[in-house]
Amino acid sequence: MVSDNPAFGCIACGHCMAICPENAVTVNGRTLSESDLFEIPSAEESASFESLYNLLKRRRSVREFKNIEIEEDKINKIIEASSTSPMGIPPSDVNLLIIKGKNKNREFAEDFCSMLEKMKWLVSWWFLAFMRPFWGKSNDELFRGFIKPMINLFTARMREGENLVTYDAPLAIYFYASQYADPADPIIAATTAMYAAESLGLSTCMIGSVHPLIQQGALASKFREKYKIKGKSREGLIVLFGYPAVKYKKGVKRSFCSETTIN
Ligand SMILES: Cc1cc2nc3c(=O)[nH]c(=O)nc-3n(C[C@H](O)[C@H](O)[C@H](O)COP(=O)(O)O)c2cc1C
Structure with missing residues (x-):
């Protein structure tokens, strides 16, 4: 009110x-x-619970796309639908980097992997051993168990010509915000865009691995500059869009880690 x-x-x-x-x-x-x-x-014109739930259940992350460009009209609809998203405090502080076409997405991924090649010292045994007392056990485990293998996988596969970063999708949108925004804002906008795209017959995959690695240091700053990314962001997410080259036959039931009710 x-x-x-x-x-x-x-x-x-x-x-x-x-x-x-x-x-x-x-x-x-x-x-x-x-x-x-x-x-x-009107309520009649909007999605019923059943149709919305069916859309939610049909969605699967897709990483293989047909070599078909996404129509401008669909890109505009996705952006328009996503712009209805709620935000911590208006007006929106969310920025969109729209990367159109398979070739541009490949170039983005190649540049990202070249940057990672130069950042490998960050996950070297000596650096991780040095940092452990400063950034603690959970960060140490995150770097050793997830970031190091991920960087090694992305760069090794890219050297062989395989793009595991943006999967050569015909469209990627990076959602990020200013550092003053609620960190959830770009994530909510990305999620809305994802479902809007699903309703238009497209498939999607969220990509969280790029954002944290383009925040700190001179190499990241150069990368952001090349792609006209306006600055650092506390949270950010890329969504890939395309016509799926794979078809799922079944869904897989999911549930939350825990649900605690307080009456
Ligand atoms: C926040 C977030 C980040 C993600 N990052 C990546 C990613 O970097 N690379 C990737 O291939 N998939 C990524 N995914 C997709 C998940 O791996 C996928 O959602 C998960 O395997 C479950 O499959 P489903 O989406 O088909 O239910 C991400 C998903 C979310 C929600």
Whole structure:
């Protein structure tokens, strides 16, 4: 509801315009204007639980795509749908890097792997042994058990011509935010984009492995510069999109790690 005394002043959420029964409130400024108002689709026009749940159940991460470009109209729809995402505090601080075409995605992955080749000292035995007392057991285990094998796998396969970073997808979108944004914002936007794409007959795969490795140091900064990435971000996620070259026959039931109810 609209408050007479908002804690943070106007946060450009647009609620006051959207809820006023007389259309008497307009906000101009803070990225908002009257022209941003639209009629809310009726309940009948929107997805039922069953159709939404079926879409959720049909989704699987796909890493093999047909060599078909994604239509501009579909890219626009994905971005438009994703821009409806909620955010910690409006206006949105989420930035999109849209990498169109298989070749550009291959180039992005090759540049990323060349950067990793030069960063291998970060996962050398001497560096990890040196850092362990400073960054603790969990970081040590993360680097030894996940980051080191991942860097080795990406670079070794890329040397053989296989792209395990962006899988030569015809479209990738990197969602990241400013350092002032809630870290969840780009992740929520990426998730919305993923489901929007699924509803358009595309398949997707989220790629979390690039973002953490393009944050720190001079090499990462050069990489961000080349790809016009506006700056560091606390969280970020790439989503790959494409027409699937594989077909799943079955779903696999998932459940959460735990559910605790407090009544
Ligand atoms: C936050 C996040 C990061 C991910 N990062 C990668 C990645 O870097 N590379 C990759 O091949 N898959 C990645 N995935 C896809 C997961 O491996 C995949 O979701 C998981 O295996 C479950 O399969 P499903 O998506 O078909 O249910 C990521 C998924 C999420 C949610």
